[in-house]
Amino acid sequence: MPTPDPTSHPERPDLDERRAYVPRGRQEEFIVPLLRSAIESAIRDAAATMAGRSDGRALDVGCGGQPFRRLVESVGYAYTGIDTQAQPGLALDHHGAIDGDLPAGLLDAAVRSPRGGFDLVLCTEVLEHVLDWSRAWTNLSRLLAPGGRLIITCPHVYPLHEEPYDFWRPTMHALRAFAARAGLEIIEERALGDAFDVLGTVNASTTPDPAQSGPVAWAASRAARRGRKLLHTLLRSRWVRRQLVPRSAAARGGVGDLYLSNFIVLTRAGRAAAAHGDVP
Structure with missing residues (x-):
């Protein structure tokens, strides 16, 4: 086409x-x-x-x-x-x-x-x-x-x-x-x-599928998916975000370069x- x-x-x-x-x-x-x-x-x-x-x-x-x-x-x-x-x-x-x-x-x-x-x-x-x-x-x-x-x-x-x-x-x-x-x-x-919003967007846009068949790849994919879900929850938490600031943002006095x-x-x-x- x-x-x-x-x-x-x-x-x-x-x-x-x-x-x-x-x-x-x-x-x-x-x-x-x-x-x-x-x-x-x-x-x-x-x-x-x-x-x-x-x-x-x-x-x-x-x-x-x-x-x-x-x-x-x-x-x-x-x-x-x-x-x-x-x-x-x-x-x-x-x-x-x-x-x-x-x-x-x-x-x-x-x-x-x-x-x-x-x-x-x-x-x-x-x-x-x-x-x-x-x-x-x-x-x-x-x-x-x-x-x-x-x-x-x-x-x-x-x-x-x-x-x-x-x-x-x-x-x-x-x-x-x-x-x-x-x-x-x-x-x-x-x-x-800021960079945490970028990280959250990239994380939400990425699904870690197994690269090959077999129990090791399957287990790695499952662990990565759980980590992905946890990271999303943390980055969406207002309480967590109030406790953290990206280093680049702190150095530049704003949201940073990302x-x-x-x-x-x-x-x-x-x-x-x-x-x-x-x-x-």
Whole structure:
């Protein structure tokens, strides 16, 4: 079977995208709660900058199952979604890729909006699946209103998924560089998940099967599986995590040089920035 050419943006395989941002397996029990907490907090912070306005507009790029739609609408934004494919039972406002030609209707909506773009743009766990980063960042900047908020998350250490559309595991340095090229300014940035979260994710993604037949390999596999289960329990324990810190994190004064995901909030300066109350 030939490998799809990602550069041509063919129809992707059907995916059961999450409609609620909760873990769907042990592999996700470390990264998903961290992402949900950071994203939801950033959405509420963005809404607070609207200074009581009721005409805020939000764009969810790569919206999938639209897990944040309810929160976005509850804090006062009108929600718009764009993705390469629609999910069953969910309306999709615009069909397209963020690193391709943007739908004319989406560009018109941005231009005609009160502040010349969307006040809030979400691009969460999407950019690792986007091949042309230069074009994607340019489009994100075009769609964002001056003074608006762009929330981006992108994994740094995580197993391959949605292949062959899985291209990048960037560092925060890469996000800063592309943001600067796109004329965006950083409001907040942080790494999500420390080395223990990485260890827990790798452990949950690994099943130690016997390498050969025979009682020795079987016993080794059984012992390793028990150890795997115990390690998962320990790393998920809040009490245990309060007692320990990765050495690299202690040395660097943060999560360290091994972490799960990048989280960054950006804005675009411009004439309308003062209306949002967050950019001088």
